[in-house]
Amino acid sequence: MRQRLHPLTPLLKGAKLVAFAVVAISWRGLSDLGPLHWLAVMGAILVVAVLVSAVVWLVTGYEVVGRELRVYEGLISRRTRTIPLERVQAIDVVRPLLARVFGLAELRLEVIGASKTEAPLAYLTVAGAATLRSRLIGLSTGVPHAAADDTAVAFSVDNRRLLRAQLLTPQALAVPVGLVFVTWQATLDPTWTLIGAASTITAFLGVFQVPVRRVLDEWGFTIGTDITALRVRQGLLNKRNQTVPPRRVQGLRVTWPLLWRSPGWARARIDVAGYAGHGEEQLRAGTLVPVAPTAETLTVAATVLGAAVHATVTAPPLDAAALPVTAPPRRARWLAPLAWSRIGVAVTDTLVAVREGVLTRELVAVPLVRVQSVRVTQGPLQRALDLATVHVDTAGGLHAVARHRATTDAYALADLLASRSRSARRAATHPKVSLAKPSTPRPATIPATTPADQLPPPAPLPPASSPPAGPTTAPAAVPPPARPPAGPPAGPGEVPPLPDRSPAGPPTGPAAAPTPPDRRPADPPPGPAAAPPAA
Amino acid sequence: MTAPPDTVSWRSISPRYFWLRLTVLAAWTLVFAVAAAVAALLVSAWFLLITFAVLVLGSLRAVFMRRSVRAWGYAERAEDLLVRHGLLVRRLSIVPYARMQFVDVTAGPLERAAGLATVTLHTAAAASDASVPGLEAAEATRLRDRLATLGEIREEGL
Numbered sequence: 001m002r003q004r005l006h007p008l009t010p011l012l013k014g015a016k017l018v019a020f021a022v023v024a025i026s027w028r029g030l031s032d033l034g035p036l037h038w039l040a041v042m043g044a045i046l047v048v049a050v051l052v053s054a055v056v057w058l059v060t061g062y063e064v065v066g067r068e069l070r071v072y073e074g075l076i077s078r079r080t081r082t083i084p085l086e087r088v089q090a091i092d093v094v095r096p097l098l099a100r101v102f103g104l105a106e107l108r109l110e111v112i113g114a115s116k117t118e119a120p121l122a123y124l125t126v127a128g129a130a131t132l133r134s135r136l137i138g139l140s141t142g143v144p145h146a147a148a149d150d151t152a153v154a155f156s157v158d159n160r161r162l163l164r165a166q167l168l169t170p171q172a173l174a175v176p177v178g179l180v181f182v183t184w185q186a187t188l189d190p191t192w193t194l195i196g197a198a199s200t201i202t203a204f205l206g207v208f209q210v211p212v213r214r215v216l217d218e219w220g221f222t223i224g225t226d227i228t229a230l231r232v233r234q235g236l237l238n239k240r241n242q243t244v245p246p247r248r249v250q251g252l253r254v255t256w257p258l259l260w261r262s263p264g265w266a267r268a269r270i271d272v273a274g275y276a277g278h279g280e281e282q283l284r285a286g287t288l289v290p291v292a293p294t295a296e297t298l299t300v301a302a303t304v305l306g307a308a309v310h311a312t313v314t315a316p317p318l319d320a321a322a323l324p325v326t327a328p329p330r331r332a333r334w335l336a337p338l339a340w341s342r343i344g345v346a347v348t349d350t351l352v353a354v355r356e357g358v359l360t361r362e363l364v365a366v367p368l369v370r371v372q373s374v375r376v377t378q379g380p381l382q383r384a385l386d387l388a389t390v391h392v393d394t395a396g397g398l399h400a401v402a403r404h405r406a407t408t409d410a411y412a413l414a415d416l417l418a419s420r421s422r423s424a425r426r427a428a429t430h431p432k433v434s435l436a437k438p439s440t441p442r443p444a445t446i447p448a449t450t451p452a453d454q455l456p457p458p459a460p461l462p463p464a465s466s467p468p469a470g471p472t473t474a475p476a477a478v479p480p481p482a483r484p485p486a487g488p489p490a491g492p493g494e495v496p497p498l499p500d501r502s503p504a505g506p507p508t509g510p511a512a513a514p515t516p517p518d519r520r521p522a523d524p525p526p527g528p529a530a531a532p533p534a535a
Numbered sequence: 536m537t538a539p540p541d542t543v544s545w546r547s548i549s550p551r552y553f554w555l556r557l558t559v560l561a562a563w564t565l566v567f568a569v570a571a572a573v574a575a576l577l578v579s580a581w582f583l584l585i586t587f588a589v590l591v592l593g594s595l596r597a598v599f600m601r602r603s604v605r606a607w608g609y610a611e612r613a614e615d616l617l618v619r620h621g622l623l624v625r626r627l628s629i630v631p632y633a634r635m636q637f638v639d640v641t642a643g644p645l646e647r648a649a650g651l652a653t654v655t656l657h658t659a660a661a662a663s664d665a666s667v668p669g670l671e672a673a674e675a676t677r678l679r680d681r682l683a684t685l686g687e688i689r690e691e692g693l
Binding site: 379380394415 | 614623624629659660
């Protein structure tokens with residue numbers, strides 16, 4: 001059934017238009033027209049704006065059909081936008097100041113691959129927006145969505161600490177210095193004009209607005225978890241409610257800024273694919289912990305990371321900071337004299353974590369399920385020192401970069417990451433694909449478990465999957481073992497490779513490339529129909 | 536190079552790509568050299584230095600061109616595509632077929648004249664760097680079809 005937006009919508013949108021008009025013509029207009037004419041013009045603009053908005057409101061509607069949201073727009077050229085809900089990354093409820101006055105809210109859908117926020121539904125009642133969001137999320141995830149009351153609060157920011165923390169930023173500290181400088185200049189130099197002072201102050205306000213906006217945006221920041229998603233609430237003036245399904249979390253970054261080190265604070269961000277906004281918008285979209293003591297930040301990070309890795313909120317936490325990190329070889333200090341003892345990388349079956357930075361320390365963790373590609377780069381200096389850098393790319397803006405590994409390690413690590421992310425992906429999709437599969441997550445069959453000398457201090461493998469199955473192949477000549485060893489599988493926790501997913505075909509090296517590889521008997525013929533009915 | 540680079544057999548790109556790059560380089564070098572020479576005639580003799588510098592840089596680049604074209608290589612493994620390139624800065628990308636969003640085959644006018652094409656594999660990550668230039672047209676089509684097929688089979692979304 002097609003539904004309209006809230007009837008107050010045209011008034012609010014009209015008011016916005018009028019505000020623009022006022023700003024545009026006020027200065028000159030007021031003096032040219034005289035107050036009476038000016039009021040008449042304003043009135044006319046108001047009427048026109050509200051009329052236009054009313055027509056727009058009349059022809060705009062939305063409808064949930066099956067697993068799609070349809071948005072109807074346009075009077076003359078009509079447009080129906082269909083948004084498949086599986087592709088929705090996140091659904092936010094945003095409450096701009098003006099809308100809050102009227103008790104209204106805006107619903108924003110973030111869609112994979114869209115360049116901007118898709119189909120903002122403005123405005124709905126707050127309750128209506130919440131209900132619609134629950135319904136859409138339920139349809140998108142396939143799990144009935146819990147009501148907002150069921151959320152357990154995982155983290156809630158201390159507003160006073162937020163304020164103090166934002167005062168401890170370079171931007172905030174720059175302001176008094178700037179003010180002193182400006183007054184000093186003004187007293188010293190009598191020709192220092194008002195315009196000069198004003199522009200300097202404007203510049204400082206521009207700098208200072210960053211911490212101010214952080215405070216306004218992150219005021220009352222709260223993360224709740226319910227069965228299906230993380231729920232983020234934040235904002236002092238503009239309230240914002242975000243719902244992020246854990247499987248959309250592409251990575252996590254914990255940052256220890258230099259100035260926050262003495263109070264022992266940290267902040268954390270998550271990267272959610274599909275957030276279209278740029279700069280500030282994106283920044284806001286991904287805040288996980290605005291500021292908190294290190295231990296608390298890491299606890300929240302571990303909870304979210306666990307949820308992201310296992311794609312359910314109820315998953316056990318996963319503390320990336322506790323993973324043993326392997327440092328680069330000593331010779332890396334020629335390239336990173338300060339950082340070399342800090343940087344390092346840790347790999348488990350499900351996660352890659354990277355430690356970085358000297359002044360601003362960082363920890364970046366990416367679930368292997370979310371890895372898009374792995375790259376190795378080696379600059380001329382690195383080549384001279386026999387070092388290379390491994391990059392792990394995700395769909396978001398976050399990249400885990402393991403700098404200055406020994407070259408052989410770097411390639412082995414890249415290969416290990418490639419094969420483990422493959423196993424992780426398979427483990428994630430497999431239960432949906434084949435019902436015959438036991439429900440235990442597939443232990444990463446890691447053919448590329450490199451010979452012990454290849455990857456230094458054995459990349460922290462959880463004990464469960466320690467004995468590599470079968471003879472260790474050289475680092476992924478053919479990624480999975482050419483043929484699973486006949487007879488019982490080697491590892492204790494090893495699940496026998498299934499006929500449908502493991503490439504049991506002839507070893508398809510690149511040499512044998514032209515033949516489509518591992519066409520498995522169980523597989524349907526390739527083609528659109530062959531896509532696993534996973535999603 | 537070691538590890539994966541040694542354990543997979545790399546396919547190299549068409550040697551014609553070298554001539555293509557060389558033609559482009561020669562054209563640009565000439566354009567700049569002639570422009571600088573004209574400026575030398577009209578403005579100041581100092582511009583001859585620029586002409587000279589352009590010619591030297593162009594020839595240096597030409598000397599390394601063959602090696603840089605040879606540095607390009609790609610390998611199709613069962614589950615992922617490997618692309619390596621670069622002489623000064625060496626790069627290796629491992630892109631799983633499952634992560635493929637779409638495949639581009641592009642051929643500029645010069646590439647078309649040489650019967651070559653570039654295959655680019657796009658993932659959701661902007662940084663994934665899996666582009667193979669200078670493929671014979673037939674090989675480009677084969678690679679594209681294979682990637683498309685594999686991508687469909689292994690489609691696992693985001």
